[in-house]
Amino acid sequence: MTAPTTATDVNQPSLEHAPKAGRRLSWPVLLLVIAGALALTSIVRLITGADGITNVSQMSTALQLAVPIGLAGLGGLWAERAGVVNIGLEGMMILGTWFGAWAGFQWGPWTGVLVGLIGGAIGGLLHAIVTVTFNVNHIVSGVAINILALGATRYLAPLAFVGHQGGSAKQSPPVESLGHFTVPGLSDALRELNDKGWFFVSDIAGLLGGLVTNVSWLTLIAVALVPATWWILWRTPFGLRLRSCGENPIAAESLGVNVYKYKYLAVIISGALAGLGGVFLSIVANPFYLEGQVSGRGFIGLAAMIFGNWMPGGLAIGAGLFGYTDSLNLRGGSANVHALLLLGALLLLIGAIYLVIRKKYVHAVITLVVGALVFAWYAGTNEVPNQVVAATPYVITLVVLALSAQRLRMPRANGMPYRKGQGK
Incomplete structure (x- = not known):
């Protein structure tokens, strides 16, 4: 006699068929991997003479570009750990840009920060109503919010900004700065060390110098939100309950x-x-709202979250990687990207060796061939086209996601419809 199928069996993925997570790297191993990557980058810098790939200014720009991507990724992490897919991050960022600038130029930048937070939260509330209460498909709801946010800000901008000095139908008046800070003494010392061009040491100095030079107070808040998110979601009863809703909401409901x-x-x-x-x-x-300034960063933040395997630390590394590649557009783009072709070829060579050790010979040969093609591109040219430089962040996004796909494990009930009492 066959046992009756329960609601849990029907609506929730079984543990048998749940995707397996890849082995998590311990902190010492992760730090060793990062140090190895930095050493390899230093070798490439010495060979190519592209000192800009690890200087203080490059790292400072990379940090600034990584922050909005990281905040969008953190937003996606919170939603998806509770089982709600949030494709609407782009639209919520658009609402934040508009409301932040609108309030900021009238009542000051910190008021703009608060109102921008509220603007994004309104977008989140709308997404929650549609997906949680009415069980609308999460992807459809997110796309609708992106379209709605874009349309709403285009409608509101002329009403709010036209007639004010510096304002137009597509741009807000300037907003006063939140202010920046530089760690005195340490910043100058790291910059001097970075300028010496020494192997590895100067590259570490450039990385650290970017973290302590002309840093916005909002950057400091954003960086602090990464460990705060980890502590709240993985070290508090509130976080345990929230994550249980993304893993098995029926079991969570049965526990109250x-x-x-x-x-x-x-x-x-x-x-x-x-x-x-x-x-x-x-x-x-x-220091102003400009139509189109989000420019896909919400989607890249979502990619950073996936790359980070729905964990704050991995997300921060992903955001840093995408921010760094984006910064190549602004500082010596063509020369730096050309140097990174050599770095890519070396990484592919290391990857091929690793695959041979794992006895995956076909994958190793394919990786080696791709690495050889990348090296041929590097050796046969002196620079790369500007179009390639502009596309680099998006190409890196696709490549990183493709390479990391095998080790990913999303929350088991992510995106699945839920009705109260369905497990009874």
């Missing part, structure tokens, strides 16, 4: 967790974080 409440809170926080990323763009990166 109000699944609707936690999903709502998670998606609203998600929208607020994405809105904060938008505020960064319209107050820190640029």
